[in-house]
Amino acid sequence: MSLTTQAGVNLASIERNCTRLLGELREGGQLCAVVKADGYGHGMVWCAQAALAGGATWLAVSGMSEARELATDEEVGSLKAPLLVMGPIPPSDLEEAIVQGFDIVVWSERYMSAIAQLAAEMDMLVRVHVKLDSGMGRFGTRDAEEATRIATAAAAAPNVQLVGLMTHFATADELEDDFFEEQLQRFELWASPLKQAHPEVLVHAANSAATLRDPRTHFDMVRCGIAIYGMDPFGRDPRERDLEPAMEVASHVAAVKLCHAGESAGYGRRFTATHDTYLGVVPIGYGDGWRRGLSNNADVLIGGVRRPLVGTVSMDSITVDLGPGPDAERLAGETAVLIGDQGAERITAEEVARRLDTISYEVACGLTRRLERRYCQDGLRCRDE
Numbered sequence: 279m280s281l282t283t284q285a286g287v288n289l290a291s292i293e294r295n296c297t298r299l300l301g302e303l304r305e306g307g308q309l310c311a312v313v314k315a316d317g318y319g320h321g322m323v324w325c326a327q328a329a330l331a332g333g334a335t336w337l338a339v340s341g342m343s344e345a346r347e348l349a350t351d352e353e354v355g356s357l358k359a360p361l362l363v364m365g366p367i368p369p370s371d372l373e374e375a376i377v378q379g380f381d382i383v384v385w386s387e388r389y390m391s392a393i394a395q396l397a398a399e400m401d402m403l404v405r406v407h408v409k410l411d412s413g414m415g416r417f418g419t420r421d422a423e424e425a426t427r428i429a430t431a432a433a434a435a436p437n438v439q440l441v442g443l444m445t446h447f448a449t450a451d452e453l454e455d456d457f458f459e460e461q462l463q464r465f466e467l468w469a470s471p472l473k474q475a476h477p478e479v480l481v482h483a484a485n486s487a488a489t490l491r492d493p494r495t496h497f498d499m500v501r502c503g504i505a506i507y508g509m510d511p512f513g514r515d516p517r518e519r520d521l522e523p524a525m526e527v528a529s530h531v532a533a534v535k536l537c538h539a540g541e542s543a544g545y546g547r548r549f550t551a552t553h554d555t556y557l558g559v560v561p562i563g564y565g566d567g568w569r570r571g572l573s574n575n576a577d578v579l580i581g582g583v584r585r586p587l588v589g590t591v592s593m594d595s596i597t598v599d600l601g602p603g604p605d606a607e608r609l610a611g612e613t614a615v616l617i618g619d620q621g622a623e624r625i626t627a628e629e630v631a632r633r634l635d636t637i638s639y640e641v642a643c644g645l646t647r648r649l650e651r652r653y654c655q656d657g658l659r660c661r662d663e
């Protein structure tokens with residue numbers, strides 16, 4: 279029993295998920311752990327360490343603020359894993375990115391020549407990955423010839439190291455979709471001759487879904503996010519693919535009260551009791567990221583039993599129907615699990631996502647800073663959390 283509201287993160291699960299993903303790859307295949315968005319809400323720095331302990335050899339983030347935070351962390355910094363900044367880096371940050379040795383993604387000739395010139399002026403080496411937009415329609419050039427010209431220029435420039443050739447799939451998580459195949463072919467057609475010309479470059483394309491779905495996408499490295507945290511990229515039960523959810527969201531029953539038939543609970547009176555029942559009040563709400571869309575639309579595990587969240591989710595609390603039984607009063611102070619296991623019952627982030635008509639990514643990323651993160655290794659509390 280714990281009288282806090284928290285997201286517990288088991289770093290050992292992240293380690294095992296990484297090891298499990300590496301098991302999918304051919305020998306020598308590398309895993310880049312995607313730890314952007316504060317490690318998908320799990321805590322970027324802790325997760326980066328856990329992923330590297332589990333065998334990942336690269337880290338990826340979205341932008342410079344995240345890269346900076348990782349690079350200045352003593353422990354992560356000391357592990358010396360290459361750090362890929364996948365999103366755009368503004369010109370004002372380029373010098374810092376080069377000094378820090380971050381891996382930069384390039385998709386225009388103009389940007390490439392600006393980087394090469396800056397690196398030459400600084401008398402330093404800049405590490406670049408060229409991105410082909412094979413169909414995602416976001417960053418990257420759609421023009422394969424331009425992408426080749428960028429890669430060739432990078433390889434020829436004295437202060438530039440061509441490190442990678444990359445793309446990103448739009449529909450890897452949609453198993454019945456043909457577009458995935460189309461993207462893969464487009465990417466292979468572009469990357470193969472370049473890889474032949476520059477055998478040392480890393481070819482990388484796969485996110486978690488592609489990694490688990492099709493070994494042809496693995497190339498030299500995969501970039502996995504959601505699966506390292508133990509969530510299923512296809513929105514299914516993570517156990518089906520041997521993934522261990524690393525995060526548990528739990529609170530406690532802070533008050534129990536009898537709600538007579540006809541009485542209501544919460545804003546807008548969206549729950550009115552049809553019979554006498556006990557309500558448990560649990561101190562977690564949309565201020566913690568437990569979304570209002572879960573009003574009358576979620577279960578909570580209390581005393582090893584699934585109980586319905588009733589009424590409107592408030593900023594700081596929810597109400598749960600504990601039932602009419604006299605033993606309901608004894609549930610005061612009991613742990614309330616919102617995501618995780620209790621007894622034989624389990625609520626996954628995928629279940630919560632389905633109820634909200636979204637994806638587990640958004641559920642995890644949406645947990646706010648107010649929700650305290652607690653780190654452990656298989657139940658052993660981590661020392662300086």
Ligand SMILES: Cc1ncc(COP(=O)(O)O)c(C=O)c1O
Pocket residue numbers: 312364446484485486487501502503504505511
């Ligand atoms: C470019 C890129 N690569 C890899 C990933 C990791 O994707 P996933 O979390 O589905 O494994 C992301 C995440 O959105 C991404 O933007």
